[in-house]
Amino acid sequence: MDKENLKFVIVGHIDHGKSTLIGRLLYDTDSLPKGKIEEIEQICKSLGKDIEFGYVMDHLEEERDQGITIDTAQIFFNTTKRNYVIIDAPGHVEFIKNMISGASQAEAAVLIVDVDEGVKEQTKRHAYILGMLGLDQVIVVINKMDMVGYERGKFETVKKELLDFLSGINIKPSYIVPISAKEGDLIAGKNENMDWYQGPDFLQALDSFRVKESAKDKPLRFVVQDVYNFDKRIIAGRVESGIIRKGDKIKILPSGEETTVKSVEEFLKNVTEAEAGKSTGIITEDKLFIDRGDVIVHDRDVPVLTNHIRANIFWMDNTPYNKGDTLWFRCATQDVACEIEKISRVINSSTLDLIAEDADEIKNREVADIIIKTDKPVVVENFNTIEELGRFVLRTDDTLAGGIITELVQ
Amino acid sequence: MKHLDQLESQSIYIIREAYKQFKNIAILWSIGKDSTTLMWLTRKAFYGKVPFPALHIDTSYKFQEIYDFRSEWADKWDMELIIGKNGQSLNEGMGPDASDKLACCGQLKTEALKQTIDKYGFKALLLGIRRDEHGIRAKERVFSPRDKQFKWDYKDQPPELWDQFKNQQQGEQHIRVHPLLHWTEQDIWKYIQRENIPVVDLYFANNGKRYRSIGCETCCEPVDSDADTVDKIVEELMTTKISERSGRAQDKESAYVMQKLRALGYM
Ligand SMILES: Nc1nc2c(ncn2[C@@H]2O[C@H](COP(=O)(O)OP(=O)(O)O)[C@@H](O)[C@H]2O)c(=O)[nH]1
Numbered sequence: 033m034d035k036e037n038l039k040f041v042i043v044g045h046i047d048h049g050k051s052t053l054i055g056r057l058l059y060d061t062d063s064l065p066k067g068k069i070e071e072i073e074q075i076c077k078s079l080g081k082d083i084e085f086g087y088v089m090d091h092l093e094e095e096r097d098q099g100i101t102i103d104t105a106q107i108f109f110n111t112t113k114r115n116y117v118i119i120d121a122p123g124h125v126e127f128i129k130n131m132i133s134g135a136s137q138a139e140a141a142v143l144i145v146d147v148d149e150g151v152k153e154q155t156k157r158h159a160y161i162l163g164m165l166g167l168d169q170v171i172v173v174i175n176k177m178d179m180v181g182y183e184r185g186k187f188e189t190v191k192k193e194l195l196d197f198l199s200g201i202n203i204k205p206s207y208i209v210p211i212s213a214k215e216g217d218l219i220a221g222k223n224e225n226m227d228w229y230q231g232p233d234f235l236q237a238l239d240s241f242r243v244k245e246s247a248k249d250k251p252l253r254f255v256v257q258d259v260y261n262f263d264k265r266i267i268a269g270r271v272e273s274g275i276i277r278k279g280d281k282i283k284i285l286p287s288g289e290e291t292t293v294k295s296v297e298e299f300l301k302n303v304t305e306a307e308a309g310k311s312t313g314i315i316t317e318d319k320l321f322i323d324r325g326d327v328i329v330h331d332r333d334v335p336v337l338t339n340h341i342r343a344n345i346f347w348m349d350n351t352p353y354n355k356g357d358t359l360w361f362r363c364a365t366q367d368v369a370c371e372i373e374k375i376s377r378v379i380n381s382s383t384l385d386l387i388a389e390d391a392d393e394i395k396n397r398e399v400a401d402i403i404i405k406t407d408k409p410v411v412v413e414n415f416n417t418i419e420e421l422g423r424f425v426l427r428t429d430d431t432l433a434g435g436i437i438t439e440l441v442q
Numbered sequence: 443m444k445h446l447d448q449l450e451s452q453s454i455y456i457i458r459e460a461y462k463q464f465k466n467i468a469i470l471w472s473i474g475k476d477s478t479t480l481m482w483l484t485r486k487a488f489y490g491k492v493p494f495p496a497l498h499i500d501t502s503y504k505f506q507e508i509y510d511f512r513s514e515w516a517d518k519w520d521m522e523l524i525i526g527k528n529g530q531s532l533n534e535g536m537g538p539d540a541s542d543k544l545a546c547c548g549q550l551k552t553e554a555l556k557q558t559i560d561k562y563g564f565k566a567l568l569l570g571i572r573r574d575e576h577g578i579r580a581k582e583r584v585f586s587p588r589d590k591q592f593k594w595d596y597k598d599q600p601p602e603l604w605d606q607f608k609n610q611q612q613g614e615q616h617i618r619v620h621p622l623l624h625w626t627e628q629d630i631w632k633y634i635q636r637e638n639i640p641v642v643d644l645y646f647a648n649n650g651k652r653y654r655s656i657g658c659e660t661c662c663e664p665v666d667s668d669a670d671t672v673d674k675i676v677e678e679l680m681t682t683k684i685s686e687r688s689g690r691a692q693d694k695e696s697a698y699v700m701q702k703l704r705a706l707g708y709m
Pocket of ligand 1: 050178211213
């Protein structure tokens with residue numbers, strides 16, 4: 033039988049031990065390619081250092097020099113239960129957009145905190161982003177327990193500090209595990225130094241994550257990507273949620289025109305349906321004008337069309353947003369001009385302090401609660417209802433901000 | 443959906459996005475298993491009527507099996523095929539023995555690719571690279587810009603989230619599009635197995651050796667293996683700890699060379 037696959041992101045303040053933890057995981061699960069450990073030993077020796085598991089991660093020369101992980105990297109490893117993909121998100125503040133790019137692909141998250149340093153700026157910012165991205169499966173590891181003599185009191189202090197903070201942003205970690213990434217304590221089976229801890233070790237905690245559920249039981253949202261006129265006119269797109277079937281009565285939005293699915297088209301294969309996640313194509317009974325950005329739904333389950341959206345966004349560009357600037361709003365394949373009509377609240381993403389209410393600008397790394405006005409009506413959803421149509425980016429040529437829809441304003 | 447179906451759908455989505463956005467694109471077909479899988483997916487994305495050409499950068503030092511496979515399948519799949527060569531450099535005698543390997547790759551791959559892109563004005567290229575291939579590739583985005591010198595500025599890449607990919611901008615010569623980025627080597631072989639995708643015979647064991655990665659005959663070494671069918675290769679990959687590109691001369695010359703080649707834009 034095929035094993036499950038799960039993607040998770042590891043985040044935390046710089047130097048709290050992400051790279052070391054990943055190196056350790058690969059080592060303990062016997063996932064390192066032959067020769068890798070020798071290669072790392074050699075590098076460390078030439079630098080006059082002890083072996084550092086962190087170097088497994090740091091492939092780029094410049095990274096080694098600066099000692100920081102600069103970009104989102106992905107690593108693969110297996111347990112008997114699953115195939116895992118680790119997304120290593122950089123801790124350095126400069127690389128926040130990489131952290132967000134990484135976290136946006138994950139189904140679950142691990143937050144790492146140095147027991148000696150406790151909660152720091154990036155710990156807060158990253159945790160906040162996890163919450164914002166709707167990542168509700170979180171494990172916390174409190175690292176470097178070896179540096180504090182594996183003392184329970186130290187662990188409890190940091191744990192409390194962290195829980196206080198996390199509860200304020202609605203994150204409930206499923207486990208908080210004391211570990212030493214360097215020595216391998218409570219990572220994969222070994223626990224010689226912390227018999228006061230009764231919970232699962234890190235790998236066991238990971239195996240408790242749930243794989244993301246399919247959106248196939250939700251209402252149909254088939255998003256049109258392109259229309260191909262080869263020998264048949266095929267409407268190509270992805271089923272973001274629900275299931276589309278031959279014979280279904282459908283409605284095209286925003287035009288509101290109705291027709292029936294004549295066939296579901298796959299290359300060299302006869303199929304009659306396509307479910308959430310599937311890139312497919314359909315032929316409609318009537319020849320309607322359908323274009324990229326249209327959303328096809330069942331006539332029995334029609335969403336609202338709106339041009340007013342309330343959302344939380346994270347601004348990721350050096351150039352601030354100034355009220356009145358025009359941006360592009362992109363949600364799935366919908367792409368329309370928009371303006372931020374109201375900037376209700378702007379928040380500092382590391383201290384979580386309120387910067388301003390009813391503001392005029394949003395600067396790099398600030399989080400804002402806003403109301404967007406789009407030029408044309410769009411089909412969107414509350415993030416908690418249908419995630420795939422509840423998240424969007426704001427952009428010019430590149431993405432400037434990512435956002436989550438919290439309310440459809442009528 | 444099953445894992446392979448998810449991977450397939452994600453790739454098809456990316457391929458269709460690239461075509462929609464850039465129109466004048468090509469698929470870089472090295473004839474290896476990854477880019478052949480990419481061809482397969484591209485055919486699926488466009489129902490067998492791929493509206494752009496396949497581009498093979500030919501160093502003229504490839505295995506004969508690669509040339510045979512290329513003509514057979516370009517024909518069977520009805521693909522428009524463009525062959526890119528750095529004719530001048532070849533005439534001047536460039537080759538793996540004539541110079542160091544980096545210079546040879548630079549002339550016969552990078553330079554040949556540059557010339558071909560210039561000639562046809564491609565806005566984007568589809569490439570079959572994967573994140574698990576090498577540490578540096580782990581840092582790639584799905585849509586990754588290159589400037590005129592083919593430089594990849596991996597330090598200042600735009601954010602990429604929720605399948606919202608970047609547009610082309612001033613100063614960006616072309617965009618590299620990576621529809622297989624999220625696949626692993628094992629995924630590729632399992633998919634080849636499931637879909638019955640043809641691959642070059644060099645991948646199958648012959649007298650106890652097979653190639654895990656193919657390129658120029660002069661710079662590839664086979665690995666020890668008895669896997670002479672796709673099923674056996676899938677089996678072998680579940681247990682092996684030898685990394686995929688270990689047979690490639692290029693990688694042995696240290697991570698630094700690889701990084702340099704990457705920044706130069708050689709796949
Ligand atoms: N004593 C001790 N040091 C650790 C542990 N984990 C990481 N370190 C050290 O902390 C430093 C930063 O670790 P690194 O993994 O590079 O942090 P990153 O920036 O989060 O990736 C390195 O010098 C590590 O050797 C641990 O469990 N115990």
